[in-house]
Amino acid sequence: xxxxxxxxxxxxxxxxxxxxxxxxxxxxxxxxxxxxxxxxxxxxxxxxxxxxxxxxxxxxxxxxxxxxxxxxxxxxxxxxxxxxxxxxxxxxxxxxxxxxxxxxxxxxxxxxxxxxxxxxxxxxxxxxxxxxxxxxxxxxxxxxxxxxxxxxxxxxxxxxxxxxxxxxxxxxxxxxxxxxxxxxxxxxxxxxxxxxxxxxxxxxxxxxxxxxxxxxxxxxxxxxxxxxxxxxxxxxxxxxxxxxxxxxxxxxxxxxxxxxxxxxxxxxxxxxxxxxxxxxxxxxxxxxxxxxxxxxxxxxxxxxxxxxxxxxxxxxxxxxxxxxxxxxxxxxxxxxxxxxxxxxxxxxxxxxxxxxxxxxxxxxxxxxxxxxxxxxxxxxxxxxxxxxxxxxxxxxxxxxxxx
Amino acid sequence: xxxxxxxxxxxxxxxxxxxxxxxxxxxxxxxxxxxxxxxxxxxxxxxxxxxxxxxxxxxxxxxxxxxxxxxxxxxxxxxxxxxxxxxxxxxxxxxxxxxxxxxxxxxxxxxxxxxxxxxxxxxxxxxxxxxxxxxxxxxxxxxxxxxxxxxxxxxxxxxxxxxxxxxxxxxxxxxxxxxxxxxxxxxxxxxxxxxxxxxxxxxxxxxxxxxxxxxxxxxxxxxxxxxxxxxxxxxxxxxxxxxxxxxxxxxxxxxxxxxxxxxxxxxxxxxxxxxxxxxxxxxxxxxxxxxxxxxxxxxxx
Numbered sequence: 001x002x003x004x005x006x007x008x009x010x011x012x013x014x015x016x017x018x019x020x021x022x023x024x025x026x027x028x029x030x031x032x033x034x035x036x037x038x039x040x041x042x043x044x045x046x047x048x049x050x051x052x053x054x055x056x057x058x059x060x061x062x063x064x065x066x067x068x069x070x071x072x073x074x075x076x077x078x079x080x081x082x083x084x085x086x087x088x089x090x091x092x093x094x095x096x097x098x099x100x101x102x103x104x105x106x107x108x109x110x111x112x113x114x115x116x117x118x119x120x121x122x123x124x125x126x127x128x129x130x131x132x133x134x135x136x137x138x139x140x141x142x143x144x145x146x147x148x149x150x151x152x153x154x155x156x157x158x159x160x161x162x163x164x165x166x167x168x169x170x171x172x173x174x175x176x177x178x179x180x181x182x183x184x185x186x187x188x189x190x191x192x193x194x195x196x197x198x199x200x201x202x203x204x205x206x207x208x209x210x211x212x213x214x215x216x217x218x219x220x221x222x223x224x225x226x227x228x229x230x231x232x233x234x235x236x237x238x239x240x241x242x243x244x245x246x247x248x249x250x251x252x253x254x255x256x257x258x259x260x261x262x263x264x265x266x267x268x269x270x271x272x273x274x275x276x277x278x279x280x281x282x283x284x285x286x287x288x289x290x291x292x293x294x295x296x297x298x299x300x301x302x303x304x305x306x307x308x309x310x311x312x313x314x315x316x317x318x319x320x321x322x323x324x325x326x327x328x329x330x331x332x333x334x335x336x337x338x339x340x341x342x343x344x345x346x347x348x349x350x351x352x353x354x355x356x357x358x359x360x361x362x363x364x365x366x367x368x369x370x371x372x373x374x375x376x377x378x379x380x381x382x383x384x385x386x387x388x389x390x391x392x393x394x395x396x397x398x399x400x401x402x403x
Numbered sequence: 404x405x406x407x408x409x410x411x412x413x414x415x416x417x418x419x420x421x422x423x424x425x426x427x428x429x430x431x432x433x434x435x436x437x438x439x440x441x442x443x444x445x446x447x448x449x450x451x452x453x454x455x456x457x458x459x460x461x462x463x464x465x466x467x468x469x470x471x472x473x474x475x476x477x478x479x480x481x482x483x484x485x486x487x488x489x490x491x492x493x494x495x496x497x498x499x500x501x502x503x504x505x506x507x508x509x510x511x512x513x514x515x516x517x518x519x520x521x522x523x524x525x526x527x528x529x530x531x532x533x534x535x536x537x538x539x540x541x542x543x544x545x546x547x548x549x550x551x552x553x554x555x556x557x558x559x560x561x562x563x564x565x566x567x568x569x570x571x572x573x574x575x576x577x578x579x580x581x582x583x584x585x586x587x588x589x590x591x592x593x594x595x596x597x598x599x600x601x602x603x604x605x606x607x608x609x610x611x612x613x614x615x616x617x618x619x620x621x622x623x624x625x626x627x628x629x630x631x632x633x634x635x636x637x638x639x640x641x642x643x644x645x646x647x648x649x650x651x652x653x654x655x656x657x658x659x660x661x662x663x664x665x666x667x668x669x670x671x672x673x674x675x676x677x678x679x680x681x682x683x684x685x686x687x688x689x690x691x692x693x694x695x696x697x698x699x700x701x702x703x704x
Contacts, residue, residue: 023537023540024537025505025534026460026532027532027534028535028554028555028556028560029555029557029559029579030534031536031557031560031561032557032559032561171458177458180458180459180460183460184461184463184584188581188582188583190582191559287504287532288458289458289460292509299510299511300479300480300481300507301507301510302456302474302507303457
């Protein structure tokens with residue numbers, strides 16, 4: 001698939017690319033695996049039996065549709081209303097389960113009996129482990145050593161469900177290194193093994209495939225908002241690491257040009273420090289993990305280590321579709337610091353009785369800012385992409401430090 | 404041109420090319436240059452030199468570990484080009500290939516990268532994470548600067564991919580011995596004669612086999628399969644990993660290893676012919692003696 005340039009208003013994939021971003025920058029060795037996956041994915045879209053089975057699993061096993069909950073008091077500023085798309089209520093505790101079930105079914109269709117996956121916060125690893133347990137597949141999860149430590153409960157969850165968790169101690173020992181390790185495994189195992197990538201990054205067909213299997217979030221939310229307020233929201237806000245929950249809730253709103261789409265990147269200790277993960281705001285174009293996309297890198301192209309209080313956003317790359325949405329001016333990207341996210345984490349817990357994931361707390365923090373800065377009352381839809389149980393030990397230790 | 408001249412010369416003498424791989428700037432800039440001198444002195448016919456990258460997804464633990472060293476002491480891509488320029492000045496006819504990752508080519512501007520490569524005297528660039536299907540991004544700039552682009556032919560490539568590799572690879576074709584990542588531990592050679600035959604029929608440039616080639620018997624097997632040369636990477640880098648704190652020992656061990664491998668490569672076809680003769684019972688030749696007798700003759704241009 002050669003590079004193709006879409007017109008700036010085209011937000012669909014053309015082959016391996018969306019706009020000038022994406023592609024398949026992988027070792028030649030992996031091309032047969034990607035080509036096989038691409039064929040299987042495209043066939044699944046027309047396969048009634050596959051779609052029926054996936055819908056059944058999403059409904060009966062994972063608990064879709066997830067509700068939209070209006071906040072009673074969180075960020076009720078200037079009469080703005082905040083609505084939460086409750087992916088935290090999905091089985092597994094985050095939106096990850098949606099597309100993992102789909103890819104696991106696809107793996108079975110391709111006759112692969114082993115699954116490998118990378119995980120940052122552990123949510124994708126947990127989702128992969130549960131899907132593999134359900135469907136009788138063997139799961140090996142690569143997880144940065146640093147992330148294993150700060151997300152210990154999720155490591156145990158994966159192991160309980162029969163997955164093997166391999167801590168990765170190379171490089172920054174977080175998500176990017178886990179992806180490197182999974183790619184290396186896949187290079188010798190692809191005949192029997194599917195690489196179940198967890199986000200809208202990576203080589204084609206992953207960005208398009210993960211988007212396709214996550215867009216149900218926005219499709220449901222759109223109908224739910226129409227029922228709740230009789231119209232579309234003014235803004236849709238989601239956190240962005242690799243970008244799957246954001247693409248999931250954005251996708252169905254892209255053609256609704258009056259709806260602002262806002263992606264929230266992790267500013268970590270501040271955008272003016274080196275300790276952040278704001279790839280779109282502070283990175284530049286490059287090639288990482290199979291995609292032409294934005295990358296946090298030095299002048300010569302060495303990839304820099306990112307930082308975020310939330311493991312799930314701690315990634316120096318980004319899904320290529322987000323770059324396209326940004327450069328085409330369809331979505332806005334902003335950032336929220338560790339400290340602001342921690343505040344939102346606590347405030348939502350206190351005001352609504354919902355403990356959000358640290359990742360989603362970034363989106364919540366920005367929604368509050370947005371409400372505060374607006375002169376008009378806004379209807380803001382926030383993707384509450386995951387629940388915060390996995391973060392409890394980590395947040396407890398952080399709060400002790402600051403006391 | 405240097406690759407064509409090399410492979411023409413080797414064809415005349417019925418020899419396989421020996422191409423060692425090391426990372427530029429590893430373990431230090433000075434020792435890197437000394438290592439390369441010793442490799443050339445030990446019979447290397449061409450060099451494959453790597454730029455250390457922060458995320459080497461095609462590489463196994465040995466080269467990953469080594470990559471940390473140049474990065475840790477700030478050995479940049481620009482310093483790498485300067486080092487190659489020195490090597491070029493010393494060995495004007497030696498083919499020099501670069502093995503790198505896509506982001507290092509992309510980051511300075513693709514035109515600029517190939518401009519710098521040309522200025523340094525580099526003959527070919529192989530981008531480990533750019534399959535032939537994505538060639539359009541880089542090939543125009545490479546061509547305009549007269550730099551060959553090398554592509555990889557893996558064991559399971561589709562016929563369509565293989566055809567593209569054969570048509571687009573320049574200088575030589577990098578044939579994978581097996582699936583997986585670089586490394587000397589995983590020694591099984593999977594590449595059968597089928598892949599080699601297909602590539603030859605498709606008119607691919609000279610076939611050089613790499614991945615998991617670390618011992619003389621691998622070279623003989625490669626020769627039997629019909630390739631034109633071999634690359635050893637992890638085996639050498641492993642010696643550097645183990646001995647970089649004792650530079651003299653490191654240099655000697657690397658030179659000794661390279662000498663063994665280049666001798667084997669240069670004599671492999673003769674040995675195979677002799678083995679065949681022995682099997683036919685026509686006459687007896689001790690192949691080990693013949694190898695020892697020619698040791699040290701494999702000096703490259």
